[in-house]
Amino acid sequence: DGGITQSPKYLFRKEGQNVTLSCEQNLNHDAMYWYRQDPGQGLRLIYYSQIVNDFQKGDIAEGYSVSREKKESFPLTVTSAQKNPTAFYLCASSTVAGGPTDTQYFGPGTRLTVL
Amino acid sequence: AQSVAQPEDQVNVAEGNPLTVKCTYSVSGNPYLFWYVQYPNRGLQFLLKYITGDNLVKGSYGFEAEFNKSQTSFHLKKPSALVSDSALYFCAVRDRRMAYGQNFVFGPGTRLSVLP
Numbered sequence: 001d002g003g004i005t006q007s008p009k010y011l012f013r014k015e016g017q018n019v020t021l022s023c024e025q026n027l028n029h030d031a032m033y034w035y036r037q038d039p040g041q042g043l044r045l046i047y048y049s050q051i052v053n054d055f056q057k058g059d060i061a062e063g064y065s066v067s068r069e070k071k072e073s074f075p076l077t078v079t080s081a082q083k084n085p086t087a088f089y090l091c092a093s094s095t096v097a098g099g100p101t102d103t104q105y106f107g108p109g110t111r112l113t114v115l
Numbered sequence: 116a117q118s119v120a121q122p123e124d125q126v127n128v129a130e131g132n133p134l135t136v137k138c139t140y141s142v143s144g145n146p147y148l149f150w151y152v153q154y155p156n157r158g159l160q161f162l163l164k165y166i167t168g169d170n171l172v173k174g175s176y177g178f179e180a181e182f183n184k185s186q187t188s189f190h191l192k193k194p195s196a197l198v199s200d201s202a203l204y205f206c207a208v209r210d211r212r213m214a215y216g217q218n219f220v221f222g223p224g225t226r227l228s229v230l231p
């Protein structure tokens with residue numbers, strides 16, 4: 001799992017609550033990503049950020065929000081607007097040189113369950 | 116548009132036998148290709164990647180992958196499987212012409228089970 005940490009490992013949320021998932025990296029990477037993983041569906045991109053104070057929507061951004069105030073941190077908030085938030089959430093980071101070094105490295109994940 | 120296919124949801128192999136996990140891709144330009152492994156309730160671990168040059172790429176834990184441009188494939192292989200190799204394997208592609216961001220596309224994953 002390299003130099004990327006995610007917390008908490010397990011998170012339980014009641015209906016109507018917002019929750020925030022933490023992602024921190026010490027790899028000095030410029031780019032950070034959030035993915036959602038559902039059983040049998042692989043990874044789907046929620047948001048990504050190429051640089052501090054900038055981020056872009058991925059394929060399934062509805063019901064989620066992010067911030068990128070520091071290079072090493074990219075928290076994800078799952079809002080009450082996300083109708084089916086139960087999933088495994090993965091954070092990743094990479095360099096952004098646009099070349100062969102742009103390999104994504106992943107954190108250990110957070111499993112979110114809605115009660 | 117880029118896409119990755121992993122035609123087998125599940126691969127079963129006996130311990131000690133060779134294993135192959137298949138991956139085919141589609142990109143407009145030339146690809147960078149990646150393999151990741153995921154153990155239960157863990158993040159993805161990087162195994163290997165193809166950049167250019169030798170079509171046979173060697174990676175972690177004895178895995179290797181062969182890039183075949185004419186067949187647009189990047190199959191993962193290991194000469195002798197271990198029970199500990201049982202996991203979920205993901206192939207990913209990036210079009211090297213594209214800038215960073217949404218250009219990493221992952222396949223759906225293949226579950227490998229190595230039977231003792």
